[in-house]
Amino acid sequence: MLLLKELSEACGVSGNEGAVRQVILDAIRDRVDEYRTDALGNLIALKKGTGKTARKVMIAAHMDEVGLMIMHIEKEGSLRFHPVGGIDDRVLLAKKVLIGENKVPGVIGAKPVHLLEPKAREQVVKFKEMSIDIGVSSKEEAERLVKVGDYAVFDVPFVELGGALRTVKGKAFDDRAGCAVLVELLRDRYPFDLYAAFTVQEEVGLRGARVAAYSIAPHLAFALEGTICDDLPKKGDTSPTTVLGKGPAITIMDRSVIADRRLVELLIDTAEKNGIPYQFKQPALGGTDAGAIHLSREGVPSAVVAVPSRYIHSPTSLLSLNDLENTVQLMRQTLARVNDLDLTR
Amino acid sequence: MKELIKELTEAYGPSGNEDAVRETIKRHIAGHVSEMRVDALGNLIALKKGQPQSGIEPRKIMLAAHMDEIGVIVSQIDEKGFLRFAPVGGVxxxxxxxxxxxFADGMIGVIGRERPEKPDEFPKIEKMFIDVGAPDKEHLTRKVGDMAAFLRPLADLGQRLTAKAFDDRIGCAILVQTAQELETTPHDVYFVFTVQEEVGLRGALTSAFGVEPDVAIAVDITTTGDTPEAYPMAVSLGAGPAIKVKDRGMLAHPGVKNWLAETAERLGLPYQFEVLEAGTTDAMAIQTSRAGVAAGVLSIPTRYAHTPSEMVDYNDVQNAVKLLVGLLSGPVKI
Amino acid sequence: MQIKEFLKKLSEASGVSGYEAGVRELVREEFSQYADQIRIDTMGNLIALKRGEATQAPRRSIMLAGHMDEIGLLVTKLEKGFVRFSTVGGFDLRVLPGQEVLVHGRRDLPGIIATRPPHVLSPEEREQTMPLDKLFIDVGLPEEELAQLVRVGDVITLQRQFTELAGNLVSGKAFDDRAAVACIAYCLQHLAAMKHSWDVYAVATVQEEVGLKGALTSTFGLMPDIGVAIDVCHGNMLGVPEVDTVNVGGGPAIAFGPNIHSLLYSRLVETAKAFEISYQPDPTPGPSGTDAWAMQVTREGLPTALVSIPLRYMHTTVETLSLKDVERTGRLLALFIASLDEAFAQALGLKSE
Incomplete structure (x- = not known):
């Protein structure tokens, strides 16, 4: 799973996915028959089928991650920023970031606890009150290193934690985990034409998937995700959404899509028959590229399979390589059967 | 028509699970339309082919009513067999x-609630559960992701009717009745029974793309301002079907709005104009399909929307059918 | 064309979202002086085509979009001789009390958004924003007469005369986004005296304020090679941090971020630099909230840019901007269009037919 490390450490905030695209392209160039980058930056690769069917299957994984954008440089050289995508203000304080093409290091400062009024310790600091310190003392100096409009990512190295679940930590598993799975799936050839769409701008509104689906016009689709895993100890009646190590999570319904029942049943049946562990993602939470894909043109039957990933949308996330491999297995076995699925009603 | 309305409102069909409603509708419109198909998302698209009439320019008209209803979805099952759930649509x-x-298989459950910390606490869905009467988890055949709908039979109050899911089975009933009563039309009329309206107008989006209409009219419910201390609104039950000017999601095409109003006046049917502060309909999604569609809405005034006991006036329903039949028999004037 | 006079006419015209016919006539009159073709689509967008000189067929095209609709009000109910209303588009309800309006009933009726005198209000009442269901319009007519002239669904526009302030600034209503429409006209006028190889679709869009609807459908219909939305953005105002604004009088703000194709951004910036047009970078980390947001994801996707005119007091009847910024924006667009060639199309990776 070396590619997960490379993917995780690549910088690709929504709208600026070029570096991630390059990593993926290098990995898949020899595995696919055609590829192109579209107007928004989606990487769309075609793995031709064995010719038995005209069916087109789209599998999407998004390349972008949540991050920051530099909005303004203050006179004394500190940088004001705005989140790109959904980030909880509370995870921002005292983090290290890398800014722009040259990966200029900076830190999001925090007032020392000693200087805080007791009340202030309980208050959430809003991102508008924070700034990034890159070590300069004037606007002019700052402008030599960074510019307004630069993107910034959290600086988090990929580390293997090991253990029975073969846990790893890194940034942006949402959705580099999905990208890693999709890259693996491109090793095989299937009876149908497989369109792998590595999409952009999922985190700002499923925008890449929307145009990719329109141009591919698939007969059915899967979205691969690194999804919410909220399995910290808490009151027993609260769902963990998904649980680490319990296998790929299948979506029934989230905020963006009601998964196609026939595809869901095929996934479940395939998992059961092959002894692959699986779980259901808690319904009604989150949204994925499938939300845009299933509404493309005249509609596309769609499903979502995800790798449970703890602490997504924060600097560091954590997943089990077992789950990642089981997701590859589940998808590989399901794709082998998807051609026989009757989609008429 | 009351039998049809009863059958449709009592059918099971939360968003994404509209199969039973679709089969019922198919049965009632078979023989009254030229062709029928079901698309990838489950929309039922029925076409009544136009008969050329001299002096009338034929247009492609889409009528839309949604088959789905609000409901709940099982999100977690606890050790004792109680089902936690999340809403499907605005509950x-x-x-x-x-x-x-x-549930789809006929299993019935009642909704219970954790003991509130304060007696007057507003109930939260996270603190509720469904009890299907299973003695323990082992005897439970349900799984996460199963959907359930309100269970409530229609009651005929005479002039007025009360039932669950008038939103939008009343629209479905009106479309079915219109398809039955409309003997000929100069236009190609697509009766589209959509899915997943309550979770974001999803079926309308894809079916409109497929149908590519010139003109579209959604038939759906609207709220009223005629109950005690209601939010000020000029719509009341029994004052005729409502012609939409605006809701939260769209501004009706002024041409379609006027075409509906002028037809009602020509036929001597009562009608009212509607400006709705909350909510929207399939017409919102249809309007911006492809390069744009002239879209409007014919609304049935409905009290207590999104509760298990919605209420409509039977005259409004019948007048809506008359208006649509009249509209589709003549030229499109927009 | 004089920008000031045209903007004054546009600003004082009525054209609430969905009901843009009044203002559209003025735009049609102006655009038709420079266009080879002009039409109105199903939604009501005005689409003017100015052909380019390239000989290849089909010629490449750029779409310019500025929206002509304005936020406004709509009659919801008549009550005891007063008019209840709802809003069309995003209003700050606090700016409504005491505004003068025009109710477009069977005839246009001037009216006032009623306010009770401070003398009769309790201190608590004075502290609170008036909610929509407590606001009424008074057109000074008795109940019966009102009912004859006004119906549910009639449109209401806010009234404000165009005003010249000192320092080349002007103030009025609906500069958002009629200033962009004026700027597109200025661009077309400039282009008439220039060579450009690409076709230019100048689109005055409708229903932007209620969800970017005109841009969504007109872009789908035209499917140009690239698109540029022209809108307004927040200009520097007292009490608003510098990070949230650009300078009024500082030139067009050129957006950058997920909504924008980076090559279009850099070409716009290069053009501004080459012709010494002052401009301001406008980092836009998420939804731009403009027609560009809809245009970008049309069909297979469209390389999109956004150029904005700095404006103070957005969505009020005293929107304020610098005429110099409108001119500069129009000129920048014309020069940008003139620079478009096949090499740029290739760099963008645009398909060849």
């Missing part, structure tokens, strides 16, 4: 307490 927690729900 007001107040209407859930004491309600019964039914």
């Amino acid at each position: 007001n927690p107040l209407t859930l307490l004491g309600s019964r729900v039914i």
Whole structure:
């Protein structure tokens, strides 16, 4: 799973996915028959089928991650920023970031606890009150290193934690985990034409998937995700959404899509028959590229399979390589059967 | 028509699970339309081919009513077999307490609530559960992701009717009745029974793309301002079907709005104009399909929307059918 | 064309979202002086085509979009001789009390958004924003007469005369986004005296304020090679941090971020630099909230840019901007269009037919 490390450490905030695209392209160039980058930056690769069917299957994984954008440089050289995508203000304080093409290091400062009024310790600091310190003392100096409009990512190295679940930590598993799975799936050839769409701008509104689906016009689709895993100890009646190590999570319904029942049943049946562990993602939470894909043109039957990933949308996330491999297995076995699925009603 | 309305409102069909409603509708419109198909998302698209009439320019008209209803989805099952759930569409927690729900296979459950910390606490869906009467988890055949709908039979109050899911089975009934009563039309009329309206107008989006209409009219419910201390609104039950000017999601095409109003006046049918502050309909999604569609809405005034006991006036329903039949028999004037 | 006079006419015209016919006539009159073709689509967008000189067929095209609709009000109910209303588009309800309006009933009726005198209000009442269901319009007519002239669904526009302030600034209503429409006209006028190889679709869009609807459908219909939305953005105002604004009088703000194709951004910036047009970078980390947001994801996707005119007091009847910024924006667009060639199309990776 070396590619997960490379993917995780690549910088690709929504709208600026070029570096991630390059990593993926290098990995898949020899595995696919055609590829192109579209107007928004989606990487769309075609793995031709064995010719038995005209069916087109789209599998999407998004390349972008949540991050920051530099909005303004203050006179004394500190940088004001705005989140790109959904980030909880509370995870921002005292983090290290890398800014722009040259990966200029900076830190999001925090007032020392000693200087805080007791009340202030309980208050959430809003991102508008924070700034990034890159070590300069004037606007002019700052402008030599960074510019307004630069993107910034959290600086988090990929580390293997090991253990029975073969846990790893890194940034942006949402959705580099999905990208890693999709890259693996491109090793095989299937009876149908497989369109792998590595999409952009999922985190700002499923925008890449929307145009990719329109141009591919698939007969059915899967979205691969690194999804919410909220399995910290808490009151027993609260769902963990998904649980680490319990296998790929299948979506029934989230905020963006009601998964196609026939595809869901095929996934479940395939998992059961092959002894692959699986779980259901808690319904009604989150949204994925499938939300845009299933509404493309005249509609596309769609499903979502995800790798449970703890602490997504924060600097560091954590997943089990077992789950990642089981997701590859589940998808590989399901794709082998998807051609026989009757989609008429 | 009351039999049809009863059958449709009592059918099971939360968003994404509209199969039973679709089969019922198919049965009632078979023979009254030229062709029928079901698309990838499950929309039922029925075409009544136009007969050329001299002096009338034929247009492609889409009528839309959604088959789905609000409901709940099982999100977690606890050790004792109680089912935690999340809403499907806009469900007001107040209407859930004491309600019964039914699953696709006919299993019935009642909705219970954790003991509130304060007696007057507003109920939260996260603090509720469905009890299907299973003695323990082992005897439970349900799984996460199963959906349930309100269980409530229609009651005929005479002039007025009350039932669950008038939103939008009343629209479905009106479309079915219109298809039956409309003997000939100069236009190609697509009767589209959509899915997943309550979770974001999803079926309308894809079916409109497929149909590519020139003109579209959604038939759906609207709220009223005629109950005690209601939010000020000029719409009341029994004052005729409502012609939409605006809701939260769209401004009706002024041409379609006027075409509806002028037709009602020509036929001597009562009508009212509607400006709705909350909510929207399939017409919102249809309007911006492809390069744009002239879209409007014919609304049935409905009290207590999104509760298990919605209420409509039977005259409004019948007048809506008359208006649509009249509209589709003549030229499109927009 | 004089920008000031045209903007004054546009600003004082009525054209609430969905009901843009009044203002559209003025735009049609102006655009038709420079266009080879002009039409109105199903939604009501005005689409003017100015052909380019390239000989290849089909010629490449750029779409310019500025929206002509304005936020406004709509009659919801008549009550005891007063008019209840709803809003069309995003209003700050606090700016409504005491505004003068025009109710477009069977005839246009001037009216006032009623306010009770401070003398009769309790201190608590004075502290609170008036909610929509407590606001009424008074057109000074008795109940019966009102009912004859006004119906549910009639449109209401806010009234404000165009005003010249000192320092080349002007103030009025609906500069958002009629200033962009004026700027597109200025661009077309400039282009008439220039060579450009690409076709230019100048689109005055409708229903932007209620969800970017005109841009969504007109872009789908035209499917140009690239698109540029022209809108307004927040200009520097007292009490608003510098990070949230650009300078009024500082030139067009050129957006950058997920909504924008980076090559279009850099070409716009290069053009501004080459012709010494002052401009301001406008980092836009998420939804731009403009027609560009809809245009970008049309069909297979469209390389999109956004150029904005700095404006103070957005969505009020005293929107304020610098005429110099409108001119500069129009000129920048014309020069940008003139620079478009096949090499740029290739760099963008645009398909060849």
